[in-house]
Amino acid sequence: MALPKRIIKETERLVAEPVPGIQAVPHDDNLRYFDVSIHGPTQSPYEGGVFKLELFLPEDYPMTPPKIRFLTKIYHPNIDRLGRICLDVLKANWSPALQIRTILLSIQALLGAPNPDDPLANDVAQRWKEDEPGAIATAREWTQTHAAP
Amino acid sequence: MSAKVPRNFRLLEELEKGEKGQGSDACSLGLDDDNDIMMSDWNGTILGPPHSVHENRIYSLKLRCDEHYPDVPPTVRFVSRINLPCVDPDNGKVDPTKLQCLGNWKREYTMETVLVELRRFMASGNNKKLPQPPEGTTY
Numbered sequence: 239m240a241l242p243k244r245i246i247k248e249t250e251r252l253v254a255e256p257v258p259g260i261q262a263v264p265h266d267d268n269l270r271y272f273d274v275s276i277h278g279p280t281q282s283p284y285e286g287g288v289f290k291l292e293l294f295l296p297e298d299y300p301m302t303p304p305k306i307r308f309l310t311k312i313y314h315p316n317i318d319r320l321g322r323i324c325l326d327v328l329k330a331n332w333s334p335a336l337q338i339r340t341i342l343l344s345i346q347a348l349l350g351a352p353n354p355d356d357p358l359a360n361d362v363a364q365r366w367k368e369d370e371p372g373a374i375a376t377a378r379e380w381t382q383t384h385a386a387p
Numbered sequence: 388m389s390a391k392v393p394r395n396f397r398l399l400e401e402l403e404k405g406e407k408g409q410g411s412d413a414c415s416l417g418l419d420d421d422n423d424i425m426m427s428d429w430n431g432t433i434l435g436p437p438h439s440v441h442e443n444r445i446y447s448l449k450l451r452c453d454e455h456y457p458d459v460p461p462t463v464r465f466v467s468r469i470n471l472p473c474v475d476p477d478n479g480k481v482d483p484t485k486l487q488c489l490g491n492w493k494r495e496y497t498m499e500t501v502l503v504e505l506r507r508f509m510a511s512g513n514n515k516k517l518p519q520p521p522e523g524t525t526y
Contacts, residue, residue: 271393297390305396309424319422320399 241269245295248338260342262293270295274306274342278385279350283377284312287385291321291345293338303332304341313373313380315354315363323348324358394456398426401497414502419449427452429461429498433506439515441469444522448505450498460492463501468520471509479526481505 249269252262259277264270274291278284290309296302306328308321316324327336327344357363366373392400405416413436419428431448435441447466453459465479473485483489488496488504508514 265393268391268393270390292393292395294393294396295390296392305399307395307399311424319424320402320426321424322399 242299244300245270252339257339257343260346262338262342270299272338276342276346276349278381279346282350283374284314284349284381284385286387287381288387289349289385293342295338300334300336303328303336304338306341306345311380311384313362313377314349315352315357315359315366315373316348318358322358324356394452394454395426397457398452401499402426404499410499411503413506414499416450416498416502425454431463431498431502433502433509436506436510436515439510440517440519441509441515444519447525448502450501452498457494457496460489460496461498461501463489463505464526466525468524468526469509470517470519471514473505473508477526 249264259279261275262272263274264272272293274293276289276291278287278289287310289312291306292309293304293306295304306323308317308323310321312321318324323345325344325348327333327341352366354363354366362373365376401416402418404410410416413434415432417430418426419430429450429452431450433446433448435444435446445467446469448463449466450461450463452461460483462483463481465474465481468479470476473482474480475482481489483492486501486504486508488500
């Protein structure tokens with residue numbers, strides 16, 4: 239199976255110049271499928287946690303965005319119980335000029351700036367609005383329980 | 388050769404198709420546990436095909452996708468009692484050697500493929516006339 243040059247280049251650069259706090263390694267038997275880990279940003283409730291994700295580049299990538307989800311449980315208003323992520327650049331605002339690298343940076347930024355006004359996990363978002371300190375405390379507990387490095 | 392969709396993304400596609408109601412009208416499919424990040428266990432239903440002894444009955448099934456799905460088929464068992472040649476009368480398990488789509492599984496098949504084929508099998512030839520256990524009984 240011939241892998242498009244674009245994907246080969248992106249992969250090479252991810253390995254040669256990794257983004258701080260982010261790792262993405264393709265599977266040997268499927269070079270469109272990546273194991274990803276993202277360190278929780280400092281000064282966020284996810285600080286100290288390492289979150290595992292999986293990423294897949296569909297057939298028509300980069301015309302369509304990568305598919306990506308969390309494998310580590312996380313308490314966040316824009317991430318649901320199956321790890322699916324609500325992020326504009328993964329949907330309507332995707333552009334072929336974006337890359338795996340930029341998407342992973344956007345996800346890391348989302349961890350630092352939860353957006354309860356555009357929720358995917360409704361129960362979490364509601365709590366975030368009504369009792370932000372409590373929600374943050376839960377997010378911190380989940381980080382310690384599920385995302386310990 | 389086209390991109391090979393990994394198991395978890397394939398199961399997410401099947402889930403979203405069910406959530407959006409884009410699947411077959413006569414069969415439905417959902418996750419057994421909303422918190423199961425590995426998406427292994429599923430509940431299915433089959434609406435009994437018309438002009439058969441199954442008409443107006445709703446059959447519940449359990450499907451399980453192991454870590455090798457969709458390279459290997461799901462395991463399937465009826466929860467509702469049914470008299471059908473491919474189903475073990477003791478425990479409701481579907482015998483993969485007796486259902487074409489399981490015996491000759493292809494990677495592009497989905498859990499919906501299995502439910503739809505089971506429904507067709509229920510409506511075929513002699514199967515549509517077989518005496519059935521009382522409605523609503525389970526294994």
